[in-house]
Amino acid sequence: MMNPDSEQALAEIVASAKSPFRIQGGGTRLHGAAQGNVLSTAGLSGIKLYEPGSLTLVAQAGTPVSEIQKTLAKENQRLPFEPRDYRKLLGTSGEPTIGGVVATNSSGPRRIQAGACRDSLIGVRYVDGQGEVIKNGGRVMKNVTGYDLVKLMAGAYGTLGVMTEVSFKVLPGIETTKTLLLHGLDVTRAVQAMSIGLGSPFEVSGAAQNIKQGLTALRLEGFASSVTYRMKGLRDLLKEFGEMEELEAGASDEFWADVCDATQFAQDNGDLWRISVKPSDAAEVVARLPSDADVSLDWGGGLIWAVVPEGADVRSALGDVAGHATCLRGDAEMFHPEPAALAALSEGLRRQFDPRGIFNTGMMG
Missing domain, CATH: 3.30.70.920 (Lrp/AsnC effector binding domain/regulation of amino acid metabolism (RAM) domain)
Known part of the structure; x- marks a missing residue:
């Protein structure tokens, strides 16, 4: 495992890389099909800036989420999007990091009101596939200079770059x-x-x-x-x-x-799926799942959690229902296959950001 303790050290490791990396934050999630040597961001830790009066926080990517939440709580503030903690669900250990939250766009039940992680993200720093340090966005909401790579990095699962620093808009606490x-x-x-x-x-x-x-x-x-x-x-x-x-x-x-x-599924045996659809399609999707599936809904029906018998072909069962199904535990491909046009666009983006193909190779197609 490589665990750089500075952005510059990370950039040098990436620039000199001869083989792919599997990027890891706190080690709390399963890696899907990602290949390569582990490149950890855990050494890039600490809150760089916190201004309660301007509702702004800047932290290095390896900063534990718990540290950020404790710091915010002292000022009666919070991250708006309610990040999820999958350790019980997936049976993993480690400590969730804020970079991992951004990389997966981790967003809890409050997403339906406050938006997703990417909607609170106002700035990022990251190292691209050539070892260059890139900054996009800023530390205030009014900064809209340049392309909005901030939103692009959220949910990219580390396939476009290795984040080193993230900036958030935060909100007052809840009475x-x-x-x-x-x-x-x-x-x-x-x-x-x-x-x-x-x-x-x-x-x-x-x-x-x-x-x-x-x-x-x-x-x-x-x-x-x-x-x-x-x-x-x-x-x-x-x-x-x-x-x-x-x-x-x-x-x-x-x-x-x-x-x-999603702790109700922590002790269930079988394949674990996370299905995103229109809420109006939720009943039809549930009806198409195996009769012995353990199922729950979030986001008003827009997010369906399901544990099904091992090997059940959930994507085929969904048929022509619009949406996507992610396999978090099981032998199926982790991410839903993209339509040809979208797959071509995604591949083009990866070639621009990571021309040598060294970041989380195989994770997203």
Whole structure:
């Protein structure tokens, strides 16, 4: 394993490379088909700049997410997009890093309200495939100079470059949270209820369904008086959906931590899939999965988690339903095959950023 402790050392390693690298942050995720020697960013750690007054934070890519969250919490601030922690789900160890969060565009239940990781990202520094240090974006939201490589790097899984520094817009903390639970809805009715809640003026920040438990959940966050007022309105709006109850702050936080990290699947045997579709297609997708699959919904039905029997061909089962299915555990290709035109565009981008093909070769086609 190579573990450079500075951006310059990383650039020199990449510039002199004779074989591919498998880029690793905290080692908390499975690597799919990535090939090569491990190139770790864990040595690039530390918060470089934090200005609570301007809601801005800059950190090196190997900085543990827990360190960033603790620093923000001292000023009653937070990362808006609720990054996920997959260690329980995937049975891995290590410590999630902020560079890994950006590389995978890791975004939790709050994505439906606050946007994804890439929407809070305002700047990056990275080393490209030639060993050159590139900076894009800035440390304030108004900086829009040049091409928006910031958004491109988020979710690229390290195939375009090795990030060394990331800059974020952060938000004030949340005073309290409550969750409205609806009981016994099938997938179609659950998606209807979640869609109504999300389309309401009550600022729902989480909408999920645990099919096995028969629970459909909608989360409200903010000042206590506002949450109480909005909860009453939400209950009235959804009264046609039958039995309901409320989870107060502590129980609500625990519930959504489990939703965020998909911990219900941690002990399941079988292949693990993460399927993104239109919420209106969720019921059809669930119906097409094996009858013994363990399934839950997030993002109002736009994200489907499923554990299916080993070897089940989930992508074929989806047929002509628009979306993509990612295999996080199993023998299938990790990423959904791209249409020919998109695959050509992706390959062209990789050739521009990594002409020698040394970053996470084989991971994304």
